[in-house]
Each structure stands twice: as C-alpha cells, then as structure tokens.
Amino acid sequence: MTRPDPRQTAAMSAALSGAVDLSALKARAEAANRAPAPAPGGAAQAAPAQGDGSFVIHVTEEMFQAEVIERSTQVPVIVDLWAEWCEPCKQLSPVLERLAQAANGAWILAKVDVDASPRIAQAFGVQSIPTVVAIAGGQPVEAFAGVQPEPQIKQWLASLLDALRDRLPGIREAEAGAVETEPEPEVEDPRFVAAETAFENGAFEEAATAYQKILDAEPANEQARAALAQVKFLARAEAADPSVVVRADTSPEDIDAQLAAADVELAGQLVEKAFERLLGAIRRTSGADRDRVRTHLVDLFGLFSADDPSVAKARRDLASALY
Template sequence: MTRPDPRQTAALSAALSGAVDLSGLKARAEAATKATTAPAAAPSGDGAAPTGSFIIEVTEETFQAEVVERSLQVPVIVDLWAEWCGPCKQLSPVLERLAQAANGAWILAKVDVDANPRIAQLFGVQSIPTVVAIAGGQPVEAFAGAQPEPQIKQWLSALLDALRDRLPGIRAAEEGVDAEEEPLPEPEDPRFVAAEDAFEAGDYDAAIAAYQKILDEEPANEEARAALAQVRFQARAEAADPSVVGRADTSPEDVDAQLQAADVELANQRIEQAFKRLLDLIRRTAGPDRDRARTHLVELFGLFPAEDPVVAKARRDLASALY
C-alpha cells in the first residue's frame, strides 16, 4: 500500500547482502526424503526458464535448486507470504502478472512462510509480505509490504538493468521474446503512461488529473478508477502526520483526524484497524460527517481486490452500520 521507504529498503538489502548463507538449506534438502511429486525443472542451458515455469512454489527442500542455482542465470524474486496475510493477497497477483510478462527474464519463487519457517528465519523476516531478489546465489535487494504496481515495475526494471551484464539469462530471455516473431503487444496507452510517469515522479496532482481525464472520457474504465484511488490514497498517506493516530484516539469527535488516522493505519498495514475506525465513525455520526466517512471508507475498499475477505467483511459491516 505504500511506496518503498528508501531507508527501509536500503537497510533490509544491506542486512541481507553478503550476510545470508543460502547454502545452509542445501544439506537439509539433500537429507530430506524426496517428495513424491515430479522434480522441479532445472534451469535450461541458455539460462532462460522454460515456458510456463516463470512462477514456482518453493520449499526448504527445493530452495537450493529452484532459487540459488537458478539465480546464477536470472534473478529470482522470492515472495515470502502466508495464507492469513491480507497484504500478501494484494501483492502476490501483481508479482505473478509481472513475472508472466517478463517471459523468463526473472523468476518468481513463492514461499509459504508457515510451511517453510526456516527460509523466513534465513532472511530474518520480521513482517510479510517481504520480497527478496536473489542474484548469483546471494540476496541483492529487498522490500517489505505491499507496494503499488508502478513502484514494483520501477524496482524490477532497475534490478534488471543492474544485473543484465552479469546474468546471461536476462538477455537470453529478452532476445528470445523478439526472436519468436510473435505478434507485437498493443502499444501502451499514452494517457496511462503519462499518469504512471507522474505517479512515479511523485507528482500526485498531475497523476490525479491524468487519471481523472481518462475517467471523464471513459467512465467505465476500471483500470483508471483503481489507479486514481491508489494515487489519491498515496498522496494523503504521505502528507499525513503519523501522530494524528494518537490525536484521533483522544478526540473521537474530530472527523478530519479520524480520516487521516485511517490512512496512516492502512499505510502501515493495519488494515482492519483502519476499517474499524471508519465504521465506528459512521455509527456515531450523521449527515455530512457520516457521508464523508462512508465515502472515505468506500475509497479505501477500492485499493483491494473485490474478493479480499477483510474487505468483504468490512462491506457487510458498513451495510449494517448504514441500515
């Protein structure tokens, strides 16, 4: 939900780089009983992953072959997640979509931390989702928390640019896409490109205006609607003073403080607390104040997939609070 904090990302990457002995899982894998399922495909000779294997499920037993050895050819992006983690359900589909689009220039390795606690311990994971980039057998970059798709694209692009000359599989995969003579993808909509560029540059006013213009022209454009909600939230969350949460707790009648506090809580992955704060505000207000709280809550719902269970429950609670 938040853009990566450069200080947090740098600290996490520095803590991992050169300090994690990934070979520690190798002996464990060799000693483990072989799984009854078919063995994972080994990286192909030219370094590019076979079609259909751009997204893999990894366990402690397969980590050495699927992550460490693959990372000698292409970056392997490790997604550390759990079934109970709401932000993970927001981040994972984005990573999966981008992995398929990359066509083997990098591999997405999904790790269920509940089933594979040793891997999480290996990276010193303190919260999930956590994403770690492995290259040449070592962690090189990382970030924690669900991030906006444009920011993830920027992170991946910078990672590939930095590693392209060191890992042969990146260029092989990229050139392989061109050599197939497949139909060229449709050109990107310049309106979205301009909006995304403004968002990545931190010019939220320009991004909001660009997405709103698309919606004015195409009211049913759900991609623009979702992006607009994301940018508006990002702008509010970055401008909010974290101390507003304490002020809101002691001043329940302060509607502005309650709305800002909900944004801060959501930006810090306290999703249920943010929803509860706004639901409580709706229950104890009326008229314009209640409308503001309801509109704000519905806008926050738009930041999540419609099927998210936390959002589904909050929607039911909203209906109950209103009627």
C-alpha cells in the same frame, strides 16, 4: 509512474546484505537429495518445480538449492514469501506472476508458502508477509515488504536487471529471445492508468480523487490505498515552503508550522526528525490540537511498511506520549 519508496527498499536490503545465511537450507536440500526415494504410497513427493507457468515455480525447502540458489547464477530469482491466509499476498502475487511471465525468463519467480516452508522464511528473517527478496549469485541482493503499486514493482525490477545484466548471462539471453516473439499486450486497469497519468502530470488532486474512487468501490484495495497516501503526502510536501522548518523551530505553539515542517523533513529523508517533531507537539498539546497532530503522524506512518524500525519506535513513543 508511481515513485518507489527508497527508504523501505534500502532498509530491507541493508538488513539482508551479508546477514542472511542460506547454508542451512542448502544442507537440508542436499540431505534430502541423498535420501532414498519413498516407496509408492508413502510420503508425498515435493511439489513440482513448474507451478503457474514456465517462469513461476513453487519452492519447498528441499528444492531451494536447485530452484533458487543454482538458478540465481544465471538470472535473478525473485522469492515471493506468502501464505494462504494473507489477504495482501493475494493482491501482490498475481502481479508478480504476470510480470514474471512477461519477462520471458529474464528473472524467475519462486513462490514460497511460509506455512509449509517456515525455515526459508526464518533464513531471511521475515517478520511480515508478503515479503519479496531478490536472489542473485546465490545471495539476497534486494528486498521489499508489503503490497506495492505495480509501477513501483516494475521500476524495482528494471533497476535490479540493469544492475545485474553484466553479471548474470541469462538475463541478456532471455531478453534477446523476447525480441523474437510478439508479447501479448498487457492489460492495465484503466482506473489506475488515469490516476497515474494525473500523478505524473503533477495533478495531485485529480490523482487523489481517482484513487479514492477505486477505494470507494474496493475498500480492501491496498494498492490504491498506498498510492493515495503517497499522492496526498507529496502534494503537501511540494506545496510547503521549506522555510517553514525555521518557523516551526521558533514557534513551537504553531501547529500548522509543525505539520508542514514534518512533511518537509520527511520528504528530505529526515524521517526520525520529522517523527520526533510531531511527537514533541503531541506532548505539548491537548484536546483538538493533539488529535490533529496525532492523526497527521499516523498518516505519515502509513507511508512505510508496518515493520519499519523508525515507525515501530515512533509508535512506542506515541503510546508513551498519549498515555
């Protein structure tokens, strides 16, 4: 199974916790419900609640209170913020829709077109799409941004259901109903299955080769690209000797030590320290050595979502160091 990125999930969840005010959306929805219905031939009605299946709904601002807030008192509602022009959204949304149907109502997928319903995106403080937010009991509880590998999404959802199962009665009811019916077997991409199996067995080189083949055939496949970056990083980090940090601290001119030490620090959740180490090396070097360190730092940026605050700061510092 592809390992989740706890830094990204924790950062987004912390940003959402207690900071999202959905009252404005609630007020707009209640006002819309009190308004008289338009005459035939007048303004268009809101999009129907049921979209791509019984557990996938298309939500507008007027429907948000009933279809998201109220539903979330029974089961989690996973809000998928997307747009028609967003290519990564077109990769993530089908995965979420398939998983929602397979969950048999243990959670509901609410799809929000941010162009049609910009106030919903504003309420969540969304800076990039796709962004996925889990709502429970009327409040956001977890979130992630960007395209994620399917195994990582499954793990995220499983952890969410485990945490909420005793609080939201609809989860157990839906799971009990799923036992009575024979679920359709999930069709998995054999290329990803082979890559993930190699990864689970610690065969990083084999996994990297498998993901690279997918990218060679599908250069726009962000799931394979993200997984390949994770595999390469974990292979380096696990192969590095933890004592290399001391060697790097005492030998700032040793480029190999600086790169390996940054990997060790990043794997140990010392994100800013790893970035600053490489930025310092860039300031001290020139020519091929500087290019090598810069490339390594940019590769590490790719392990995070584009709007991660640590990455944003490091990118600004990188620009200052280079120019």
